Amino acid sequence: MSIELVTVLMFGGLIVCLLLGIPLAWCLGGVSVIVCLLLWGPNGLMLIVYNTFGCMWSIVLVAIPLFMSMGILLQRAGIAEALFETIHRWSGRLRGGIAMGVVVICVLFAAMTGVSAAATLTMGLIALPAMLKRGYGKSIALGSIAGPGTLGILIPPSIISILLAIVGNVSVGKLFMAGIGPGILLSGLFIAYIGIRGWINPQLCPSHPEKFTVKEKIVSLKTVILPFAIILAVLGSIFFGIATPTEAGSLGVAAVLITVAIHRRFTKKLIQETTYETFRITGLTMWIFYGAMCFSAVYARAGGAVFMSDLILGLGMNRWMILITMMGISFLLGMFVDPFAIIFILAPICFPIVKKLGFDPVWFGILFVINMQMGYVTPPFGYQLFYLKSVAPEGITTGDIYKSIFPFLGVLIIGMALIMIFPQIALWLPELMMKLAD
Amino acid sequence: MKRFLKIIDGISDWSGRIFSYLLWPGVAVLVYEVIARYVFNAPTIWAHGMTQRIFAVYYFICGAYISLSRSHITMDIIYERFGPRTKAILDIIGFLFFFAFVGVLLWYGSRYAWVSIMNLEPDNTPFRAPLYPIKLIIPLGALLIILQELANLFRNIHVAITGKPYEH
Numbered sequence: 001m002s003i004e005l006v007t008v009l010m011f012g013g014l015i016v017c018l019l020l021g022i023p024l025a026w027c028l029g030g031v032s033v034i035v036c037l038l039l040w041g042p043n044g045l046m047l048i049v050y051n052t053f054g055c056m057w058s059i060v061l062v063a064i065p066l067f068m069s070m071g072i073l074l075q076r077a078g079i080a081e082a083l084f085e086t087i088h089r090w091s092g093r094l095r096g097g098i099a100m101g102v103v104v105i106c107v108l109f110a111a112m113t114g115v116s117a118a119a120t121l122t123m124g125l126i127a128l129p130a131m132l133k134r135g136y137g138k139s140i141a142l143g144s145i146a147g148p149g150t151l152g153i154l155i156p157p158s159i160i161s162i163l164l165a166i167v168g169n170v171s172v173g174k175l176f177m178a179g180i181g182p183g184i185l186l187s188g189l190f191i192a193y194i195g196i197r198g199w200i201n202p203q204l205c206p207s208h209p210e211k212f213t214v215k216e217k218i219v220s221l222k223t224v225i226l227p228f229a230i231i232l233a234v235l236g237s238i239f240f241g242i243a244t245p246t247e248a249g250s251l252g253v254a255a256v257l258i259t260v261a262i263h264r265r266f267t268k269k270l271i272q273e274t275t276y277e278t279f280r281i282t283g284l285t286m287w288i289f290y291g292a293m294c295f296s297a298v299y300a301r302a303g304g305a306v307f308m309s310d311l312i313l314g315l316g317m318n319r320w321m322i323l324i325t326m327m328g329i330s331f332l333l334g335m336f337v338d339p340f341a342i343i344f345i346l347a348p349i350c351f352p353i354v355k356k357l358g359f360d361p362v363w364f365g366i367l368f369v370i371n372m373q374m375g376y377v378t379p380p381f382g383y384q385l386f387y388l389k390s391v392a393p394e395g396i397t398t399g400d401i402y403k404s405i406f407p408f409l410g411v412l413i414i415g416m417a418l419i420m421i422f423p424q425i426a427l428w429l430p431e432l433m434m435k436l437a438d
Numbered sequence: 439m440k441r442f443l444k445i446i447d448g449i450s451d452w453s454g455r456i457f458s459y460l461l462w463p464g465v466a467v468l469v470y471e472v473i474a475r476y477v478f479n480a481p482t483i484w485a486h487g488m489t490q491r492i493f494a495v496y497y498f499i500c501g502a503y504i505s506l507s508r509s510h511i512t513m514d515i516i517y518e519r520f521g522p523r524t525k526a527i528l529d530i531i532g533f534l535f536f537f538a539f540v541g542v543l544l545w546y547g548s549r550y551a552w553v554s555i556m557n558l559e560p561d562n563t564p565f566r567a568p569l570y571p572i573k574l575i576i577p578l579g580a581l582l583i584i585l586q587e588l589a590n591l592f593r594n595i596h597v598a599i600t601g602k603p604y605e606h
Contacts, residue, residue: 021517021525022532023510030535033542048539049546053576056494057484065461065493066468243472246489250468279458283500284511291539338511381515 001039003307010035010299014345024341025284028291032298037326039302045418047301051293055286059246060162064114064285066249067157069278070230071113073256076273077265080105082223088130089220096198096205099136099144102127103190106148108224109230110155110183114162116376116388117134120149128298137204138396139404140197146384146401147408148190150373153339155183156232157249160372161365163289164343167296168351168368170361172245173238174430178362180235181425182370186415193411224298226259239429243438284342292344299348309353319357323364326350327371328418334375339383342372363419366426370416375410377405439592440564446589447506453582454503457496460557464492483565494572498579526597533591540580540587547576594602 001009004149017027029048036044055061083105091097091137102123109119123145131141153160156176165172198205212220234252237243243251260266299305312322326346333342347368354364376384379402388401421426456506469502516529551573553559559573560566593604 017532017535018513019516020528020531021512021514022514022535023530025510026539029539033538045542046544046550048542049550049576051549052543052547053573056497056572056576057490059490062464062468062489062493062538065496066465069461069465072579128543237472242476247472248470249463252471253465254469275458275461276455278461279454279496279500280504283497283504284509286497287501287504288511291469292538336515337515338513340511341513 003303006035006039006299006302007304007307009038010295010304013182014295018337018341021316022030022100024338025287026286027283028295030291032291032294034263035215035302036294036298038313039298041280043153047297051297052290055290055293058166060166063157063162063172063246063249063291064159065278065282066246066253067114067162068281070157070249070256071115071118071152071273072274072277072281073253073260073270074109074112074408075118075122076270076272077256077260077263078120079227079259079263080109081126082263083108083227084123084130085182086223088210088219089217092211093207095202096136096140096155096194097172097207097209098131098134099140099194099198099205100191102131102144103148103187103194106145107155107187108227108231110158111235112227113152113255114157115157116150116152116384117387119152120145120387121391123149124388128278128388128391128396129393131297131395138400139407140194140204142388142392142396142401142404143408144190144194146377146382146388146405147411148187149384149387150376150412151183151187152290153372153376154179154186154366155371157178157252158246158369159285160282160339160343160369161163162245163269163340164347164365164368167292167343167347168361168365170351170365173364174255175434176235176238176245177430177433178366178426179369180429181427182366182415182419185418186370186412189411189415190408193407197407207406221335226262230259232256239433239436241433286338288344295344296348299315305348307350308349309356312353319359322353323359323420326353328360330368330371331378333373334371335378336381337373339375342375343368360423360427362430363423363426366419367416370412370419374409374412377409379405443592446585450502450506450582450586453499454506457499457547458503460492460496464496465491469490483563484567487561487563487565487567491567491572495575497543498575499582501579501583502586502594505583505590508590522597523601524605526594530591530598533587533594536587537584544577544580544584547573547580551577 013031014027033048087101091101106119125215129140129147156179161175162172165175233255234248235247237251238245328347330342351361376382385401389398467485469486471482475481501589554570554573559569561569
């Protein structure tokens with residue numbers, strides 16, 4: 001069978017199966033097995049087992065349940081409520097202060113957990129009603145939760161970054177560190193946008209009249225100490241080479257458990273729910289990963305990676321054009337397809353090409369993740385929008401949420417362009433980390 | 439038949455609930471490793487291998503638990519628009535892909551595990567702890583998930599034929 005036919009069969013088969021609503025894990029695994037049989041007969045099937053075992057045995061992937069459980073614990077332990085109270089007391093007279101505060105909380109959550117859901121769901125429950133009550137415009141109130149909520153997948157620790165690093169064959173630690181600069185840049189841009197909107201159109205973001213004494217403000221700061229300690233335990237230990245990302249995950253879980261205990265929220269129910277929920281989400285991710293690794297192993301063995309890179313490099317396009325085209329494809333897919341699926345379908349093809357073109361794969365990884373962020377918020381199928389809708393108070397329609405997201409999407413695009421033009425925004429930290437390690 | 443399906447559901451549910459607690463020993467082992475390395479200046483040679491074993495079992499047993507709640511990640515843009523009967527038929531087609539994949543894991547995984555058991559295969563660390571029990575998890579986990587998916591298949595066939603949900 002020619003490689004062209006294999007390519008059509010594998011990717012066409014995968015897309016058709018996905019559209020039929022077959023679970024992603026079975027689409028990937030089933031298609032791999034069928035193509036494997038067609039190409040090499042029953043003897044080729046051991047490839048499937050080897051690759052599955054390879055994933056089971058990976059110590060890097062162990063980071064996934066660890067960061068997952070951190071997020072679930074934090075979300076359920078009411079840490080966000082405490083943080084929100086602090087933000088509320090400090091934001092006082094500032095126009096759009098609460099919305100800006102939400103961005104800050106999203107960043108803190110992003111740096112403590114590996115997913116975007118934790119920040120979005122809790123902010124949707126606490127901050128959204130609070131903002132609407134104080135007369136914030138719907139577009140600012142909704143957008144400032146859905147947009148910055150996506151920072152969870154960019155700012156380390158991030159599950160998406162771990163998967164992308166493994167599929168793209170770059171270091172998880174480096175990709176984590178490369179997410180910090182862009183994360184800060186994007187959150188700055190979000191805050192600036194809210195500030196500008198509030199300045200142009202004061203009705204959209206009122207300042208609120210409640211006044212707090214200096215003492216009340218200072219006391220409220222104690223809620224920030226523990227999140228910072230957690231972030232330091234996780235990211236600090238990776239940055240200074242004290243622990244691998246996986247070990248850092250375990251330190252993070254321990255730190256979160258201590259935090260929960262200090263906040264007196266440590267209950268049997270919390271532990272039980274966290275245990276089951278972590279198990280379920282980790283299992284989902286891992287079974288997709290097994291299928292995906294089999295899929296890319298079969299495709300690589302059939303000569304697919306070489307074929308694809310020859311095909312694309314053979315077009316003779318400018319390397320920046322190729323890069324932008326790849327970004328465009330992943331953005332378009334992101335509008336309809338789950339980010340996990342995009343990583344497993346596109347990344348094994350894109351990363352080798354990017355390396356051949358002489359771009360830094362870590363930098364490309366960050367651009368890819370920002371693309372996934374956009375996928376999370378772009379209608380019609382953005383997870384963030386669904387999360388937010390699921391917790392939004394009555395009277396908020398899906399249309400309101402869709403409309404609110406576009407300016408924030410614009411901010412993401414500006415941020416991505418800046419990182420494309422100035423790669424050092426992403427790369428200075430990982431380079432500094434490598435220097436420190438020498 | 440109903441009782442039989444209930445038993446399968448029960449196995450998936452309880453194996454899941456029990457094995458989900460492996461998370462905490464996994465965390466404890468890793469934290470211990472970091473403390474041993476920096477505080478006692480004595481890194482262990484077993485902690486990482488232990489973690490890999492714990493989580494290999496953790497992920498693999500999870501399959502049946504997820505199939506029970508039918509919460510595998512799908513793209514339901516089109517699927518959501520169909521009636522229960524068409525959905526059931528699509529699920530039956532999905533079973534074929536599932537079975538191609540996990541059936542291979544059961545069958546070839548058994549051979550893989552068998553060779554490992556016969557050689558009492560150790561891992562490649564200086565510790566040389568046994569690896570074969572972990573390889574045995576592949577066919578065992580595959581068997582559990584196949585049982586659960588068969589139970590789901592039976593219910594789907596019922597819906598596809600009668601158009602009514604299966605009574606529990």
